[in-house]
Amino acid sequence: MDLARDRTWTPDEVARFLGVPKATLYQWRYLGIGPKASRVGRHLRYLPDDVIAWFREQQNAA
Template identity: 40%
Template sequence: MNQRDLADYLGKSTAWCERARWAGEGPRYIKLGRHVRYRADDVLAWIEECARTSTTGGAGE
């Protein structure tokens, strides 16, 4: 998926996608020339990594 597809899927802005990519905080991505693409498996894995069970703890706590 492209950046706009990712933003729509996550309910975020394309600017958020750019910032997250620059900061290394978003899903893994692939650069194809000047184009950025996201694999669905990488997006789903990133979502799972963000899963929380408490607002006070880290991932999986």
């Protein structure tokens, strides 16, 4: 699957990128500790730069 950075990512794409189950993303969102996401209508979407920035923050915190 093409994970182009010029469009928003779906939860499936973010889960694949991070190597975690999609349910983990939803749990992180509920707890307020995951990458920033927004609703587009009823769909959850992520900006690739936000996901990558969040991932880098996790690396620096470790």
